[in-house]
Amino acid sequence: MTRETMIGVIGGSGLYEIDGLQDAKWVELSTPWGAPSDAIFTGTLNGLPMAFLPRHGRGHVHSPSSVPYRANIDALKQLGVTDIISVSACGSFREEMAPGDFVVVDQFIDRTFAREKSFFGEGCVAHVSVAHPTCSRLSEACFEAGKAQGVKMHNGGTYLAMEGPQFSTIAESKMYRESWGCDVIGMTNMPEAKLAREAEICYASLAMITDYDSWHPDHGEVDITDIIKTLMGNADNARGLVARLPEILDAKRNACEQGCDSALEHAILTAPEKRDAELVANLNTVAGRVLNR
Numbered sequence: 001m002t003r004e005t006m007i008g009v010i011g012g013s014g015l016y017e018i019d020g021l022q023d024a025k026w027v028e029l030s031t032p033w034g035a036p037s038d039a040i041f042t043g044t045l046n047g048l049p050m051a052f053l054p055r056h057g058r059g060h061v062h063s064p065s066s067v068p069y070r071a072n073i074d075a076l077k078q079l080g081v082t083d084i085i086s087v088s089a090c091g092s093f094r095e096e097m098a099p100g101d102f103v104v105v106d107q108f109i110d111r112t113f114a115r116e117k118s119f120f121g122e123g124c125v126a127h128v129s130v131a132h133p134t135c136s137r138l139s140e141a142c143f144e145a146g147k148a149q150g151v152k153m154h155n156g157g158t159y160l161a162m163e164g165p166q167f168s169t170i171a172e173s174k175m176y177r178e179s180w181g182c183d184v185i186g187m188t189n190m191p192e193a194k195l196a197r198e199a200e201i202c203y204a205s206l207a208m209i210t211d212y213d214s215w216h217p218d219h220g221e222v223d224i225t226d227i228i229k230t231l232m233g234n235a236d237n238a239r240g241l242v243a244r245l246p247e248i249l250d251a252k253r254n255a256c257e258q259g260c261d262s263a264l265e266h267a268i269l270t271a272p273e274k275r276d277a278e279l280v281a282n283l284n285t286v287a288g289r290v291l292n293r
């Protein structure tokens with residue numbers, strides 16, 4: 001099955017707008033899961049359709065715990081987004097992953113606990129695999145685009161998703177780094193990546209390193225003022241990286257070889273006659289492909 005590529009960029013802290021889109025407009029959408037974080041900026045970038053959504057809203061209104069993750073993914077899917085690039089500010093647990101570097105994340109440890117994590121539930125139960133939570137084809141494209149942009153890129157890394165909003169204690173930071181083998185830490189990629197998989201959208205995560213969290217003996221504790229300074233430079237590089245994606249990604253593509261866009265094929269366990277009609281109606285955008293056949 002060939003499909004038209006449409007890129008969705010979720011901009012994290014410091015990335016609230018992108019430029020260079022042709023025929024650009026802000027689109028307001030509603031979803032069964034509430035309103036998305038903000039209106040979505042749509043247009044084409046060098047011939048490729050693109051949608052940009054600031055995760056925290058313009059002006060940074062939503063905290064990591066209150067970002068409407070389900071509404072964001074549903075709204076991007078409504079627009080026809082096939083590939084999500086999630087851009088996030090992160091702390092680093094590795095000396096060699098320095099502030100200013102980007103990491104193409106390929107694994108997560110989810111320590112969040114105060115968020116809705118699934119579109120499914122009572123009356124329509126589904127279990128998708130997130131063993132490989134990011135799309136390798138899309139991640140590779142981000143890695144190449146970052147290198148072309150001149151950013152120091154790291155290919156692969158484990159992202160610890162914490163609830164926040166406070167940063168970690170030194171004991172937590174050392175545990176995530178030494179015992180759990182994590183590479184970076186942030187507050188937002190979970191449940192975002194899980195929801196993108198449930199919605200059958202390819203997902204890649206670009207972690208922009210802003211600090212060394214609190215484990216590093218020479219860097220002291222996380223300082224939000226330093227983070228913001230680093231974010232300014234990072235955000236320009238993130239915009240540059242995104243602008244290079246149309247040179248790398250095909251405008252039409254085949255089904256995802258990894259199966260991101262068929263994740264729901266056998267995932268729904270609830271028998272058709274036992275399904276909750278209201279939930280099924282709410283799932284129309286994300287799971288209509290399998291529920292309506």
Ligand SMILES: CSC[C@H]1O[C@H](OP(=O)(O)O)[C@H](O)[C@@H]1O
Nearest residue numbers: 012013055064088089186187188
């Ligand atoms: C600006 S420091 C903490 C803040 O930054 C990250 O946001 P995002 O992932 O949206 O870039 C982190 O997760 C926290 O929300």
Ligand SMILES: Nc1ncnc2[nH]cnc12
Nearest residue numbers: 089090091185186187213
């Ligand atoms: N050290 C850190 N911990 C959690 N989220 C972050 N975002 C940026 N730096 C972070």
